[in-house]
Amino acid sequence: MGKKILLANDHIEGIRFLDTYRKHGGYASLEKALKSMTPEQIVEEVKTSGLRGRGGAGFPTGMKWSFLAKPEGVPRYVVCNADESEPGTFKDRYLMERIPHLLIEGMILSSYALGAKTSYIYIRGEYFYVARILEQAIDEAYAAGLLGKNILNSGFDLDLYVQIGAGAYICGEETALLESLEGKRGNPRIKPPFPAIAGLYGCPTVVNNVETIAAVVPIVNEGGAAYAAIGVGNSKGTKLISASGHINKPGVYEIELGVPVEEFIYSDEYCGGIRNGKKLKAVVAGGSSVPILPTELILNTAAGEPRLMSYESLGDGGFATGTMLGSGGFIVMDEDTSIVKNLYTFARFYHHESCGQCSPCREGTGWMEKILHKILHGHGTLADVDLLWDIQSKIEGKTICPLGEAAAWPVAAAIRHFRKEFEDFIRNGEHVNDVKHYYRLNNLTAPIN
Amino acid sequence: MSEKTILKFSDETAAIAKKIVARYPEGRHKSALIPLLHLAQAEFDGWLSVPAMDCVAEFLSIQPIEAYEVASFYSMFNLKPVGKCTLEVCRTSSCWLNGAEDIVRHLEKKLGIKEGQTTADGMFTLKTVECLGSCGTAPMLQCGGDYYENLTLEKTDKLVDSLRAEGKARVYTNDNPVNID
Ligand SMILES: Cc1cc2nc3c(=O)[nH]c(=O)nc-3n(C[C@H](O)[C@H](O)[C@H](O)COP(=O)(O)O)c2cc1C
Ligand code: SF4
Numbered sequence: 161m162g163k164k165i166l167l168a169n170d171h172i173e174g175i176r177f178l179d180t181y182r183k184h185g186g187y188a189s190l191e192k193a194l195k196s197m198t199p200e201q202i203v204e205e206v207k208t209s210g211l212r213g214r215g216g217a218g219f220p221t222g223m224k225w226s227f228l229a230k231p232e233g234v235p236r237y238v239v240c241n242a243d244e245s246e247p248g249t250f251k252d253r254y255l256m257e258r259i260p261h262l263l264i265e266g267m268i269l270s271s272y273a274l275g276a277k278t279s280y281i282y283i284r285g286e287y288f289y290v291a292r293i294l295e296q297a298i299d300e301a302y303a304a305g306l307l308g309k310n311i312l313n314s315g316f317d318l319d320l321y322v323q324i325g326a327g328a329y330i331c332g333e334e335t336a337l338l339e340s341l342e343g344k345r346g347n348p349r350i351k352p353p354f355p356a357i358a359g360l361y362g363c364p365t366v367v368n369n370v371e372t373i374a375a376v377v378p379i380v381n382e383g384g385a386a387y388a389a390i391g392v393g394n395s396k397g398t399k400l401i402s403a404s405g406h407i408n409k410p411g412v413y414e415i416e417l418g419v420p421v422e423e424f425i426y427s428d429e430y431c432g433g434i435r436n437g438k439k440l441k442a443v444v445a446g447g448s449s450v451p452i453l454p455t456e457l458i459l460n461t462a463a464g465e466p467r468l469m470s471y472e473s474l475g476d477g478g479f480a481t482g483t484m485l486g487s488g489g490f491i492v493m494d495e496d497t498s499i500v501k502n503l504y505t506f507a508r509f510y511h512h513e514s515c516g517q518c519s520p521c522r523e524g525t526g527w528m529e530k531i532l533h534k535i536l537h538g539h540g541t542l543a544d545v546d547l548l549w550d551i552q553s554k555i556e557g558k559t560i561c562p563l564g565e566a567a568a569w570p571v572a573a574a575i576r577h578f579r580k581e582f583e584d585f586i587r588n589g590e591h592v593n594d595v596k597h598y599y600r601l602n603n604l605t606a607p608i609n
Numbered sequence: 610m611s612e613k614t615i616l617k618f619s620d621e622t623a624a625i626a627k628k629i630v631a632r633y634p635e636g637r638h639k640s641a642l643i644p645l646l647h648l649a650q651a652e653f654d655g656w657l658s659v660p661a662m663d664c665v666a667e668f669l670s671i672q673p674i675e676a677y678e679v680a681s682f683y684s685m686f687n688l689k690p691v692g693k694c695t696l697e698v699c700r701t702s703s704c705w706l707n708g709a710e711d712i713v714r715h716l717e718k719k720l721g722i723k724e725g726q727t728t729a730d731g732m733f734t735l736k737t738v739e740c741l742g743s744c745g746t747a748p749m750l751q752c753g754g755d756y757y758e759n760l761t762l763e764k765t766d767k768l769v770d771s772l773r774a775e776g777k778a779r780v781y782t783n784d785n786p787v788n789i790d
């Protein structure tokens with residue numbers, strides 16, 4: 161069994177409530193920090209831990225924290241990114257729903273470490289019931305003197321609020337999130353300046369993912385070195401993986417970074433293998449934005465090494481033969497899956513979610529969706545595959561925020577690894593195993609089931 | 610020309626809105642815009658008419674256009690009337706791979722409407738939406754404050770019937786805290 165740090169207690173009944181959470185060691189980390197550590201010491205422990213941002217980009221958290229500007233007399237903010245809208249990702253929801261106090265404790269620790277007196281958790285609007293769970297937990301924390309003035313008699317004050325969004329994937333991008341939190345449309349800002357210099361209300365701000373902030377709790381409790389002892393290479397600690405698709409046991413799994421992909425897919429401790437005894441066809445390993453890989457490249461690198469669930473191993477081979485750990489949204493597809501159709505759902509998603517500020521993203525996502533729609537409806541030509549390739553190649557690096565790239569990469573990877581399937585689809589319609597869907601998509605009369 | 614309709618928050622909602630505004634620093638009350646638009650949508654029949662958005666703008670002392678431009682950006686804000694229950698079926702990858710399309714077609718048949726439409730009795734609106742963070746329990750739909758997961762056609766039928774009997778979707782308020790597991 162792998163070591164669990166964040167989800168060690170997730171199945172304890174009532175862990176959602178303060179008394180049970182405390183009974184199982186909750187808020188010990190905060191007590192320790194406020195009694196015996198300076199803010200700088202916490203930042204040091206986080207640096208030592210090697211923790212990397214769990215929201216998708218994997219940027220070292222300690223380094224991000226040390227970039228935070230500290231001008232005299234200017235407030236600083238810690239903002240938790242709970243927007244979680246990357247298709248295939250549902251780990252933050254699980255963590256907040258099951259153990260809300262872990263996030264709250266992490267927010268208090270992070271705010272203390274960074275000198276914030278007001279902090280916000282920005283949560284996607286659809287997670288309304290989760291926001292209520294968090295608010296109920298925050299009320300409990302205020303009542304117990306864990307939030308508000310003079311927390312645990314330390315002299316440290318903090319107010320923590322939950323802010324709900326209203327349905328916009330782009331608000332997960334940190335500067336769009338800050339715009340949204342200021343009551344505006346979620347249009348990403350041009351960087352620099354980075355939020356560490358000018359973030360919320362123009363003040364220095366750290367934005368971190370839910371899981372990143374939760375990980376600060378064990379890091380403070382056990383020390384950064386203990387955290388860094390878990391994992392492989394520059395992939396330290398544990399990671400929550402959201403596993404979905406054609407597997408026997410979909411769900412959220414906490415893994416020690418470095419578990420072999422094959423073990424993750426097939427062992428009963430995790431996904432439990434492919435459903436209905438089918439064969440594996442492809443995996444999107446880190447949320448919809450990362451390149452899809454076919455079976456042979458997800459299980460082993462191009463060099464024939466077993467692929468591991470780590471930043472480096474999943475990235476091995478670059479985009480030619482590798483992918484990314486991303487947000488840990490692990491979508492598994494069996495042999496009957498139509499790559500073309502799955503890609504269409506992604507293209508439609510990015511088109512829907514583009515904020516529209518940059519022409520390459522706004523227009524490119526629209527065209528990619530249209531062309532895939534055309535192919536799906538049986539009107540594609542072989543030249544359309546090249547056209548798709550051409551459009552995606554003209555987005556990367558030419559936009560304000562990475563959503564453009566996030567839209568381009570899945571298209572590029574699907575064509576790179578499954579070009580033949582696109583061509584077959586165009587020549588013959590959807591491949592035989594999926595013939596039901598072919599009829600349905602074309603509004604032809606065919607048995608629905 | 611008819612008189613301009615003017616909407617106002619109920620005292621209860623205004624009190625909640627005031628508390629929300631107090632979360633932000635002096636002069637940053639515009640931050641409350643999205644939460645207040647949610648309140649307005651809940652209070653004024655599930656959608657944001659121009660008078661509903663004006664009510665929020667007035668409350669926050671901002672220009673009406675600031676409320677309109679935000680309301681039109683976010684997909685949860687309805688700028689047209691909707692039914693008492695909006696069934697929002699996820700249509701993204703994991704849900705699609707697990708039969709979301711069958712659920713949509715089934716609902717279209719059962720309700721006698723197409724995706725995006727509202728039933729004649731004003732009870733149901735059917736929408737498809739992007740990933741709701743429930744991919745491990747696909748296919749799924751959201752209605753009101755609740756997620757309905759691991760859907761089958763039978764479960765979907767039951768849900769529609771129970772919502773019809775209930776007459777409305779469940780929402781979470783201060784008086785109705787979430788009580789799962
Ligand atoms: C289009 C887009 C969507 C994103 N969505 C999320 C998200 O839902 N949650 C998240 O934590 N980070 C998301 N990010 C990454 C954030 O911009 C940011 O890097 C992250 O919140 C930083 O936190 P971390 O360092 O703890 O990961 C997104 C980025 C982009 C470009
Ligand atoms: S890349 Fe797309 S989402 Fe990002 S700012 Fe430009 S248009 Fe908006």
Ligand code: FES
Pocket residue numbers: 247248249699700701702703704705739740741742743744745747749
């Ligand atoms: S794909 Fe449907 S909830 Fe994520």
